[in-house]
Amino acid sequence: MTRRGLLLIAVVLAPLASGCGYNSLVSADESVKAAWAQVENVYQRRADLVPNLVNTVKGSAQHEEKVLAEVTAARASATQIKLSVNDLSDPEKVKQFDDAQAKLSSSLGRLIATSEAYPDLKANAAFRDLMAQLEGTENRISVERKRYNDAVRDYNVKTREFPTLIAAKIWHFKPKEPFKATTAGAEKAPEVKF
Numbered sequence: 001m002t003r004r005g006l007l008l009i010a011v012v013l014a015p016l017a018s019g020c021g022y023n024s025l026v027s028a029d030e031s032v033k034a035a036w037a038q039v040e041n042v043y044q045r046r047a048d049l050v051p052n053l054v055n056t057v058k059g060s061a062q063h064e065e066k067v068l069a070e071v072t073a074a075r076a077s078a079t080q081i082k083l084s085v086n087d088l089s090d091p092e093k094v095k096q097f098d099d100a101q102a103k104l105s106s107s108l109g110r111l112i113a114t115s116e117a118y119p120d121l122k123a124n125a126a127f128r129d130l131m132a133q134l135e136g137t138e139n140r141i142s143v144e145r146k147r148y149n150d151a152v153r154d155y156n157v158k159t160r161e162f163p164t165l166i167a168a169k170i171w172h173f174k175p176k177e178p179f180k181a182t183t184a185g186a187e188k189a190p191e192v193k194f
Helices: 003-019 022-060 065-080 085-089 091-115 119-123 125-160 164-170
Strands: none
Touching: 022 065, 022 085, 022 091, 022 125, 022 164, 065 091, 085 091, 091 125, 125 164
16 A cells, blocks of 8 residues: 555544544543542541541540540551542442441541540640641542542543443443442431520
8 A cells, every 4th residue: 555545544534533532531531540549649648647636535535445446447447448440430349438438437526526525635736736637638538529520420421422432332431430428318418406
């Protein structure tokens, strides 16, 4: 085949290849991976704060060993369960990861409630700083989970839209799992009574 013939084939095939959606699927998949990496980053930040928080509380609330042990065990469990970007299409693995993180959140909530009984602890500057960092981290987790869900939505839409769904099927781009509320009753607002 002549050089001119190859050039003609390249000119004809280039628009067809770009129109199939493969590149947009790759881009969307990479956005999901980047968003997931950021979710992992903020979860790791929280896991790193927990031992400092537990040690600060230990000094002021020594007889609260059960709560401290619970938080430590929940942190260990949450850091043991890893969820790779390849597992994001598996609803069961996503649920296991989310359940472990929810358990850590719950035990941290009990630790914070326990700390209310210790005025010396609440006055401790290190405790206050750690609590502020933990609160900021929880907010970051919420923001990053939303960004991840947005990236997953964009990706999943591309895997179902024509013509990219053809490329998704050919190259086995599977839908990803978004984060969902795992707390029972999370869909209704809490009732506050005075």
